[in-house]
Amino acid sequence: MPNWIASFPDTIKINIATPIDNFVEYINVNWRPFFDGIKTGLLGLLNGVYAVVEFIPWWLLIAIVFALTWLLMKKPLRAVLYAVLMLLIGILGLWSYMQLTLSIVIAAVLMAIIIGFPIGVLVSTSNHANALVRPILDTMQTMPSFVYLIPAVMLLGIGNVPAIIATTIYAIPPVIRMTNHGIRHVDKEVVEAAQSFGSTRWQTLVKVQIPQAMPTIMAGLNQTIMMALSMVVTCSLIGARGLGHEVVIGINRLEIGRGFTAGLCVVILAVIIDRLTQGIYKTEAGDDHGKG
Amino acid sequence: MARDKDIVLEVKNLYKLYGVNRNAAMELLKKGAGRSEVLKQTGVTAAVNNVSFEVERGKIFVLIGLSGSGKSTVVRCINMLQNPTAGSILFEGQDVRKLKKKELLDFRRHKVSMVFQNYGLMSHRDVLGNVAYGLEVRGVPREEREARAHEIIDMVGLSGWEKKNPSELSGGMRQRVGIARALANDPDVLLMDEPFSALDPLVRRDMQFELLTIQRKMNKTILFITHDIDEAFKLGDRIGIMRDGQLIQVGTAEEMTSNPADEYVRDFIDSADRSRVFCAKNVMETPSSLIRVSDGATKALSAMRRSGVSSSYVIDEKMVLVGILTLEDAMKAKAENTPIAQYIIQDIERVAPDALLADIMPQAARTRFPLAVVDSEGHLEGIISKAAVLSSLT
Ligand SMILES: Nc1ncnc2c1ncn2[C@@H]1O[C@H](COP(=O)(O)OP(=O)(O)OP(=O)(O)O)[C@@H](O)[C@H]1O
Numbered sequence A: 001m002p003n004w005i006a007s008f009p010d011t012i013k014i015n016i017a018t019p020i021d022n023f024v025e026y027i028n029v030n031w032r033p034f035f036d037g038i039k040t041g042l043l044g045l046l047n048g049v050y051a052v053v054e055f056i057p058w059w060l061l062i063a064i065v066f067a068l069t070w071l072l073m074k075k076p077l078r079a080v081l082y083a084v085l086m087l088l089i090g091i092l093g094l095w096s097y098m099q100l101t102l103s104i105v106i107a108a109v110l111m112a113i114i115i116g117f118p119i120g121v122l123v124s125t126s127n128h129a130n131a132l133v134r135p136i137l138d139t140m141q142t143m144p145s146f147v148y149l150i151p152a153v154m155l156l157g158i159g160n161v162p163a164i165i166a167t168t169i170y171a172i173p174p175v176i177r178m179t180n181h182g183i184r185h186v187d188k189e190v191v192e193a194a195q196s197f198g199s200t201r202w203q204t205l206v207k208v209q210i211p212q213a214m215p216t217i218m219a220g221l222n223q224t225i226m227m228a229l230s231m232v233v234t235c236s237l238i239g240a241r242g243l244g245h246e247v248v249i250g251i252n253r254l255e256i257g258r259g260f261t262a263g264l265c266v267v268i269l270a271v272i273i274d275r276l277t278q279g280i281y282k283t284e285a286g287d288d289h290g291k292g
Numbered sequence B: 001m002a003r004d005k006d007i008v009l010e011v012k013n014l015y016k017l018y019g020v021n022r023n024a025a026m027e028l029l030k031k032g033a034g035r036s037e038v039l040k041q042t043g044v045t046a047a048v049n050n051v052s053f054e055v056e057r058g059k060i061f062v063l064i065g066l067s068g069s070g071k072s073t074v075v076r077c078i079n080m081l082q083n084p085t086a087g088s089i090l091f092e093g094q095d096v097r098k099l100k101k102k103e104l105l106d107f108r109r110h111k112v113s114m115v116f117q118n119y120g121l122m123s124h125r126d127v128l129g130n131v132a133y134g135l136e137v138r139g140v141p142r143e144e145r146e147a148r149a150h151e152i153i154d155m156v157g158l159s160g161w162e163k164k165n166p167s168e169l170s171g172g173m174r175q176r177v178g179i180a181r182a183l184a185n186d187p188d189v190l191l192m193d194e195p196f197s198a199l200d201p202l203v204r205r206d207m208q209f210e211l212l213t214i215q216r217k218m219n220k221t222i223l224f225i226t227h228d229i230d231e232a233f234k235l236g237d238r239i240g241i242m243r244d245g246q247l248i249q250v251g252t253a254e255e256m257t258s259n260p261a262d263e264y265v266r267d268f269i270d271s272a273d274r275s276r277v278f279c280a281k282n283v284m285e286t287p288s289s290l291i292r293v294s295d296g297a298t299k300a301l302s303a304m305r306r307s308g309v310s311s312s313y314v315i316d317e318k319m320v321l322v323g324i325l326t327l328e329d330a331m332k333a334k335a336e337n338t339p340i341a342q343y344i345i346q347d348i349e350r351v352a353p354d355a356l357l358a359d360i361m362p363q364a365a366r367t368r369f370p371l372a373v374v375d376s377e378g379h380l381e382g383i384i385s386k387a388a389v390l391s392s393l394t
């Protein structure tokens, strides 16, 4: 029996790893200033966000969570529960780690909105753009999250800044998708009404389509935030600090308790952020159910 | 032919085809092929097939037809929400299809406004914000546009609801907002695509009435679409019936009823509740004999005998109706040799010329004489026999 029937023949082999490496190498050398610029910008963003987050005293943040829960969900017990959970993060000694994780998430989500929202709007207005972007988004969403770590590390090294990049890229699809979806599915008659009164395309978009699509866009934003939070934890593999880093240390040193504690705090943060952002877009959607 | 009518809107040989092979379809249509044949041969839907009509200023023109007959497509071509395949749409002589982008925006902002079947309201704006929308995109400053919006909201009877979200309103109220929004722009022409179809019958009647009131007050030209013949007859100064993309007949309700172009039109008209379409003056007849108060009994008797009736209306010198004189009473008067005046029955049923048959039916049932149709000054215009009321309904 010839060898090539049993196992794949050695002679048919294309190596794509090397060209990719070369490409990255090339970019690294020739685009250095560009990436340095990005790095500085993102670092500035992160520091800004972190300054704000750090400025908020622990009791105020807990009070904010309490008040928001009460206001948005009208459930006093839930508000108490979330406040206690937040308090627990502090009691477990991970408050400052939580602050950093939160800051990276906020920075990445801001980036995802700044980049993703305009793309979503553009894609909603053009079928060509949609045909181009959709498969990319599909691919991105099936790609394992670790994969995003590689280019980030390659181009920006390790630390919090590449973590923001990887997180932004990983978490951007829902913003684009839901913005696109929301705008495309605005009641046709409402859009036509806007046009029939002589709205320009821009006026139609800004005064009617985007506001009408807001509940959907917010749902997308909620997904993006949740994905960002999970990615920030993954990013501790490339040196991002915060709660995820604690988990990694816990794994590396087999300190199960330490890892578990940090993991618990991630879950608390995730649940609270999820419910609060959902609360925001659900009340918004609830106010104008049954499109007039 | 001299034009004494003031035509605001003229649609000329309008075509709108959906599909790829439109040129071939056009050829076929011009050769007289129907919609289904064209669809079979070319795969093209002829939504609008050679439609022409004129709309006079200050009048309501109603387009009516079954679902899919192309009514919406016609109105949507008028403000270019849809681009016609061929033909022209002249607004005050200017072809809307030739407008540049900027001019089209101006046309939509100032000349035509549209009212939608499902209201087309913006749920992220309150009533005021919806009504002011047209002025907002036009660039009218906030204070001014809101003042104007308040005015219009008042007019459609929604004051106090300015700050509500449309979703808090009933269907009828929502469509009032839709109408107010369209009127706020003070357009020359109002396009209304089945504006009342989503409303329940009672609300619908109110809205029709209100639309007529508004229309008279503001003297707007309206192109109104409906698939309800009663609504068409009630609102339309002129009515166009559409079938399979073609306009089959245009005319007033009376013209259409007395002279339907074909079976389709006849069927449509037959489905109408005629008692709500026809009014007294449509079915009244001239009395075969008339007596003057000053006439003597002998003259009255001979007049009645001549026309073979058992009673006759009595009028004074100015044609004002006095009452009715029966044959028996006339004979009594003759026997007693007295003037007929004291025998005249004055307590008789009178109806106005524009009273709807539905409304005069109870009177017709009550009286033993024909109904007298009198104008506001009491002049006798005609009479309606009980039989005439009934036969006009079938
Ligand atoms: N975008 C489109 N693509 C293909 N065909 C269309 C399109 N829009 C309308 N049509 C067809 O054109 C024809 C006329 O449609 P139109 O909406 O004008 O009818 P209509 O008289 O307003 O009916 P309805 O009473 O249901 O509103 C229909 O046969 C419809 O299927």
Ligand SMILES: [Mg+2]
Pocket: B071, B072, B073, B193, B194
């Ligand atoms: Mg329609």
